[in-house]
Amino acid sequence: MPMPKTGIIMLWLLSGIAIINSCVNGYDGSMMNGMQSLSQWQTYFNTPDGPTLGLLNAIFNAGGTVGVFFAPFVTDKLGRKWGIAIGSAIILVGVVLQSAAQSIHQFIGGRFVIGYGLALSGNAAPILVAELAHPDFRGTITGLYNTQWALGSIIAAWVTFGTFSIQGQAAWRIPSAVQAAPSVILLIFLPFMPESPRWLVDKNRSDKAREILGKLHGNGNLDDPLVNLEMEEIEEAIRFEREHEKVSYLELVATPGNRYRMFLGITVGLFSQWSGNGLISYYLFKVLDNIGITDSKTQLLINGGLSIYSWILANTGAFITDRMNRRPQFLSSTIGMMCSFAALTAATGVYNTNGNSAAGIAVIVLIFVYSAAYSLAWTALTCLYPTEIMPYHIRAKGLAVSSLAVNLALFFNSYVNPIGLDNIGWKYYFVYVAWLPVEVLTIFFFYKETKGRTLEELAVIFDGEAAAVAGNIEVPGHADEEKASTEQIEKSSSEQFEVSPIKA
Secondary structure (H helix, E strand, O other): OOOOOHHHHHHHHHHHHHHHHHHHHHHHHHHHHHHHHOHHHHHHOOOOOHHHHHHHHHHHHHHHHHHOOOHHHHHHHHOHHHHHHHHHHHHHHHHHHHHOOOOHHHHHHHHHHHHHHHHHHHHHHHHHHHHHOOHHHHHHHHHHHHHHHHHHHHHHHHHHHHOOOOOOOHHHHHHHHHOOHHHHHHHHHHHHOOOOHHHHHHOOOHHHHHHHHHHHOOOOOOOOHHHHHHHHHHHHHHHHHHHOOOOOHHHHHOOHHHHHHHHHHHHHHHHOOOOOHHHHHHOHHHHHHOOOOOOHHHHHHHHHHHHHHHHHHHHHHHHHOOOOOHHHHHHHHHHHHHHHHHHHHHHHHHHHHHOOHHHHHHHHHHHHHHHHHHHOOHHHHHHHHHHHHOOHHHHHHHHHHHHHHHHHHHHHHHHHHHHHHHHHHHHHHHHHHHHHHHHHHHHHHHOOOOOOOOOOOOHHHHHHHHHOOOOOOOOOOOHHHHHHHHHHHHHHHHHHOOOOOOOO
């Protein structure tokens, strides 16, 4: 059976290293869930109340909010690799502060630093993955970046469960320290990672860019038809963008196409966190309290099981991104979230009204149903979609704005959710029951389909025919060139990925 070429295998291995960065974020949410179930952590920090607990979670996102203003400059000026390296180093400093904290203020400070560092590495890493990706697998590889949020969540959930029985401060200090693991791995392997070909072309290092594309996309052939086509598209796209380039963040709203991109990037960021998932990610223990599950060990087991379940489904969602159009994937996921969260709210209300045990069991089942709906689209597409829709010269800034929306939504949710749950209990869920239909309508009427085009070709969707580059995008009078370019890609791709069909 013909096997994939070594360049593609190497590409997947290198991308697998870069996407580890996303584990830091998922680890944090699950770790904080676990901490709240640890009596050792509660006792050491004098059982934080609603506002304090909200600050402990929100400060992580506050650090990320500050960091996104600096992240694009590091990513664009120093390169994608340096963005990952600097961010990872800052995360390690924050982890030391957090895990060695002698007071709640030091713990809060450490979490701010971690959030700041993650904003830098989290801006550079998905861009590097997307810009290295082979066109046939860009959706899957880039989508897998954010799915490792769930892998980090799994590690945190079970590390916290494993330290549950330890008497003393080590029960929470060990999980805090393990948060450094993804960043350590990145710093070890980063010297072996290639830089983004698009960044290299922008810095007038086209020979190095061709070398990387030839190695990863052409299996060592620098004159492979696909490599030639990609280089032509990248060089023409960057030349076009330089001619129209502005000098500040105003370029993000300078044209109708860019304003549309910003609208989509911001709504993706907001919707990814304002869908009720913040309750399950950071305050699962309070949700379980509302249905009478107050035993710490049981809460930790549910948290651990939910993390594994979400990771499996998130990876499944990433692998279907190149087989399913983006809009249907967004819509089916969000409609599923809307229905399951409404049912979850109703079941919680029934339990709190008459103590019906069946309703309590239904809530647990519906938490898993909701998580499935979220994981099958939003985990992968939250990073993939904003990265896809941005042209090269605003990609880092555009992704930073989308990340800013994520962090602002998380900060709001992290601070407000525990206060709302403390004051009105399960009835607070109605906020999300009312909001989720707004998301469905926004996606239906405004989200553009992006599947099936290169990063350069996607510009035409937003900017029209003026953005067509190198004759590779169909415009009036250029049908023959489009056909020839498509045939080149298909021929090259078929040669590299010829495998026998999998038999049932």
